[in-house]
Amino acid sequence: MAFSMEFINELKMRNDIESIVSSYVSLKRRGSNLVGLCPFHGEKTPSFTVYPETESFYCFGCGAGGDVIGFVRRIENLDYVESIKFLAQRAGIALPAEGLDDNMSKLRARLYEANREAARFFYKNLTAAEGKVALDYLLGRGLTPSTIKHFGLGYAPDSWDLLISHMKSKGFSASELQMADLAVKNKSGSSYDKFRNRIIFPIIDLRGNVIGFGGRAMDDSSAKYINTSDTIIFKKSYHLFALNFAKNSKERVLILAEGYMDVIALHQAGFTNAVATLGTSLTKEQASLLSRYADEIVIAYDADEAGQKATARAMGILAGNPVKVKVLTLPGAKDPDEYIKKKGADSFRKLLEGSKNDIEYKMQKLKEGFNLDALDGRVSYLKEAVKILADTADPIEQDVYASKLSQELNVDKGAIALQLAEVQKRRLYREKSRILKPNKLPAGEITKPDPQKMRYPKAVAAEEAIIALLIRNPELFKAAEGKLTEQDFVTDFNRRLFCSICDKIKDGVFSGITSFYDDYNQEEIGVISGIIAKNSEFVANKDELCNLIDTLIIEKKSIDVTKAASEQEILEYTKKLYERKNKGVQ
Numbered sequence: 001m002a003f004s005m006e007f008i009n010e011l012k013m014r015n016d017i018e019s020i021v022s023s024y025v026s027l028k029r030r031g032s033n034l035v036g037l038c039p040f041h042g043e044k045t046p047s048f049t050v051y052p053e054t055e056s057f058y059c060f061g062c063g064a065g066g067d068v069i070g071f072v073r074r075i076e077n078l079d080y081v082e083s084i085k086f087l088a089q090r091a092g093i094a095l096p097a098e099g100l101d102d103n104m105s106k107l108r109a110r111l112y113e114a115n116r117e118a119a120r121f122f123y124k125n126l127t128a129a130e131g132k133v134a135l136d137y138l139l140g141r142g143l144t145p146s147t148i149k150h151f152g153l154g155y156a157p158d159s160w161d162l163l164i165s166h167m168k169s170k171g172f173s174a175s176e177l178q179m180a181d182l183a184v185k186n187k188s189g190s191s192y193d194k195f196r197n198r199i200i201f202p203i204i205d206l207r208g209n210v211i212g213f214g215g216r217a218m219d220d221s222s223a224k225y226i227n228t229s230d231t232i233i234f235k236k237s238y239h240l241f242a243l244n245f246a247k248n249s250k251e252r253v254l255i256l257a258e259g260y261m262d263v264i265a266l267h268q269a270g271f272t273n274a275v276a277t278l279g280t281s282l283t284k285e286q287a288s289l290l291s292r293y294a295d296e297i298v299i300a301y302d303a304d305e306a307g308q309k310a311t312a313r314a315m316g317i318l319a320g321n322p323v324k325v326k327v328l329t330l331p332g333a334k335d336p337d338e339y340i341k342k343k344g345a346d347s348f349r350k351l352l353e354g355s356k357n358d359i360e361y362k363m364q365k366l367k368e369g370f371n372l373d374a375l376d377g378r379v380s381y382l383k384e385a386v387k388i389l390a391d392t393a394d395p396i397e398q399d400v401y402a403s404k405l406s407q408e409l410n411v412d413k414g415a416i417a418l419q420l421a422e423v424q425k426r427r428l429y430r431e432k433s434r435i436l437k438p439n440k441l442p443a444g445e446i447t448k449p450d451p452q453k454m455r456y457p458k459a460v461a462a463e464e465a466i467i468a469l470l471i472r473n474p475e476l477f478k479a480a481e482g483k484l485t486e487q488d489f490v491t492d493f494n495r496r497l498f499c500s501i502c503d504k505i506k507d508g509v510f511s512g513i514t515s516f517y518d519d520y521n522q523e524e525i526g527v528i529s530g531i532i533a534k535n536s537e538f539v540a541n542k543d544e545l546c547n548l549i550d551t552l553i554i555e556k557k558s559i560d561v562t563k564a565a566s567e568q569e570i571l572e573y574t575k576k577l578y579e580r581k582n583k584g585v586q
Contacts, residue, residue, distance in 0.1 A: 003084060005511045007096050008069075011084065012514070014091035017055050017068040024075055024292055039075060039292055040064045042284060042320025049533065054472055056513055058526070058533040065529020067513040070522070076207075077238055080517055081105040104232075107179070111233050114172050114180045115202075115210040121166050122154025122200040122213075131155035134199045134218055141261065142341060147268045151201070151242075156215060158197035181212070181228045195226070201260045203228070203278060204244045211239065214260055214279065225259075227279040237283040240275040240290070242267065247293045249273035254294040255328075255352070256282070256314065257336055258301045265337035266300075269345040271352075274300075274336075282314040291321040298355055300328040302335045308365075315358050319391070327361035328352065359401060362388045378409050386416065390423040452491040456559060459490040462552035467494060468535035469545050470501050471512060471528075477505045479542045484549045488556050497528065 003011075018034060021027060027034040027050060038048035038059040047061035058065035064074060073083040082105050088095050125131045126138075126148070134155040138148055156163065164174070164183050174191050177183035183191040198215035205211045212228030228234055242263045246254055255274040257263050266274035273294075277286060290297055299314055301307040311327060318325045328351060333339035340348050356364065366384055371377035385405055389398050398420060406413040453460045466484070469476055481502075489495035500519060504510040516528060538544055 003096065005509050007093075008511050008514050011087055011091065011093060012055055012068055012511075014093060015068050015087045016052070017050055017057065017071065018052050020068050020087075021050050021057060021071060037291075037322050038062060038064065039288060042288060042291075042317075044320075044322055051533065051536070054512070054532055054536075056529050056532060058529040060530075060533075063523070063526045063530060065526040065533070066522075069514055069517070070525055070529075074522070077235070079104055079108070082108065108233050110172075110176055111180045111231065112209045112211070114167065114176055114182060115212065115233075117167065117170055117172070118163060118180075118182050118213070119152055119154065119200075119202045119210045121163060122156055122195075122202075123152055124154075125157055126153060126155040126200075130157050137199065137218065141265075141337075143264065143268065147264060150267075151264055152204075152210075153264075154200035154202070156193065156195035156198045156200055158218075160192045160196065163193045163195070164191055179231060180233075181231050194228075197221075198226070201241070203234070203239060203241060205239060206244055206247060208244065209233070212236075212278075214241070216260070225279060236278045236280050238285045238289070239278060240286055241278055243275045243289070243293070246273045246275045249294070252293070252295045253298065254290055254296075255298045255300050255336075256290070258307060258310070259335075262300070262336045265340060269340050269348065271345075271348070281310060282317050284317055284320070287314075287317045287321050290318070291323045294323060296324040296326065298326045298328055298352060300330070300336050303330045304334060307335075311361075312365075315362070319358070325358040326355040327358065328355045329361075359388060359392060359397065363401070372409070378411075382409055382411060382416070383419070386419045386423055389420055390427060452493075456490045456555070459552060459555035459559065460494070462548050462555060463489055463491060463494040463498075464531045465535045465538050466545065466548050466552065467497055467501065467528075468532045469538055469540060469548070470498075470505075471532055473540040474501075474505050474510050476540065476542060476545050477502070479545050480549060483546070484552070488549075488553055490552075490556060490559060493524075493527070 018027070021034075021036075025036040025039050025048065027036040028046075030049075032053060034050040034052070035046045036048050036050075037043055037046050038061055040048075040059060041062040041064075043061050048057065048059045050057045056065065056067050057071055066074070069080070069083050069087065072078065072086055073080060076083065076086060078086060085095065085105070126135050131154075135148075138153060139145075143153075164177060167177055167182065168174075174183065174185075178185050178191060182194055184194050185191050195213060195215040197218050199218065201214040201216070202210050203212040203214060211234040212231070214225060214227045217224050217226075227236060230236060241260055245267065249272070251273070253273055255266060255271060257266060257274050257276045259276055263274045263276045266272075275290075277283075297318055299311050299318075301311045301314070315325055315327070328336075330336065330339050330351070333342055336348065339351070363385060366388065367381060370381040372381060382405065389401055389405075392398060402413055402416045402420065405411065405416055466480070470480065484498075486495050486499050486502075489498055497516075500516060501510065504515050509515065513525065513528060513532075516525060520528065538548075
């Protein structure tokens with residue numbers, strides 16, 4: 001580990017996990033622990049638990065787990081050293097010099113600097129002579145100079161290497177520009193500017209770093225928009241355009257628009273809670289990010305067929321998150337930008353206030369596909385409408401909309417309720433079948449089933465209880481030393497974990513979950529956190545530990561005897577076959 005145990009312990013003490021997690025997740029106390037909706041996967045029932053006693057967290061839904069460093073690492077999409085720096089800065093702690101030999105962190109910092117310098121270059125070019133065509137376009141779209149400055153909009157000149165030449169004059173190498181996706185390497189090995197003759201939209205993360213760019217073509221290029229490809233500091237599916245501004249919305253309502261210009265026009269009109277995806281359809285990661293900063297999402301995609309398909313997809317993804325979803329219909333306009341230009345901000349605000357929730361929107365779209373004047377059309381519509389009602393788990397919503405359907409179609413509400421119950425029953429049966437199907441994992445499970453754990457459940461239970469006790473109470477190690485060895489473990493993962501704990505305790509560098517970050521990946525850290533979380537009921541004393549060790553040793557001996565017997569039987573059977581063959585017995 002690059003940092004001393006003393007420094008890590010102080011860092012964790014000054015950044016207690018409850019206060020850090022609470023700034024991202026709404027937590028409720030449950031006994032001595034805290035629970036909330038997991039920020040790493042969509043869920044409506046809390047399965048994310050924070051354990052102040054062990055300074056750890058674990059999600060029983062997706063398997064994410066770790067300590068406060070691991071939480072920051074996941075939630076902020078940082079590497080290990082950057083998460084340490086993040087927490088140190090928050091607590092006002094100076095970083096020790098011996099912990100700063102971090103090549104990856106330095107590279108990331110270098111790419112942040114490259115993007116920031118590139119953003120300056122693009123912005124400067126927008127107001128230069130060569131950028132007049134781009135500036136005229138933006139002003140023609142109704143953007144003011146202050147809005148252009150606020151978003152740092154720029155222009156990439158129609159040149160193959162102007163940006164590269166500028167960046168090299170600032171000390172950046174060709175390889176750094178390629179890693180930032182500012183330059184593209186050609187077949188001959190040289191580089192050319194990725195963005196050429198395009199209006200530039202800087203993409204800024206929640207901490208104010210320029211992490212990438214979007215570019216709109218000013219000519220008839222085949223790709224109207226291009227974006228920075230994924231780099232070590234930027235992943236399209238994890239970020240949203242303008243969320244750095246919109247996250248401060250007091251009403252905790254976010255407007256999800258389709259593109260850069262829509263968002264910028266909305267902000268200029270006073271709707272500073274608008275965001276957009278980055279050249280991709282809405283992802284699960286983006287939906288989870290939205291739910292951290294909003295209780296309600298209003299989808300304001302384009303009114304064309306592609307926009308409506310994207311709306312339906314976004315509703316499905318957002319449904320797995322604890323947010324209300326509404327959909328904005330734009331009468332007489334193709335997108336929010338056009339609507340505001342035609343009818344003004346006040347009219348758009350009224351439109352927002354009257355936006356339909358997800359059920360109303362789905363019902364309206366569904367109704368458009370049926371002839372309700374015909375009997376078979378009403379029956380078909382009703383059957384499909386009931387499926388939409390089954391999507392919500394709220395019985396009050398189901399009852400309200402069942403009543404509305406009853407009045408609308410002149411159908412007995414009881415009949416609708418029976419149909420709804422039947423749909424829910426079939427779905428529940430399919431879900432149970434899916435979960436119980438062999439070799440299939442429940443939704444959200446991130447780790448593959450371990451055959452050893454399935455084969456030796458009693459031994460595994462003892463192993464994991466021992467490991468949990470040692471991690472929580474390393475002072476008990478002396479009671480285990482000499483009594484328990486790695487050979488007593490049945491599973492490979494637990495054996496490896498036990499050895500890690502022993503080595504670090506002996507070397508005096510054990511510091512809880514943090515001690516494992518050098519040797520285990522994030523998924524494995526989650527497994528370790530799960531072991532601790534699921535064995536919290538064991539009393540931390542020598543007698544408890546010794547009883548568990550005795551149980552494991554007995555189980556291991558029983559397993560070894562069974563294995564030996566099976567191997568002997570196989571040898572004897574093979575020997576008999578060999579003898580029968582030599583005697584000519586068929």
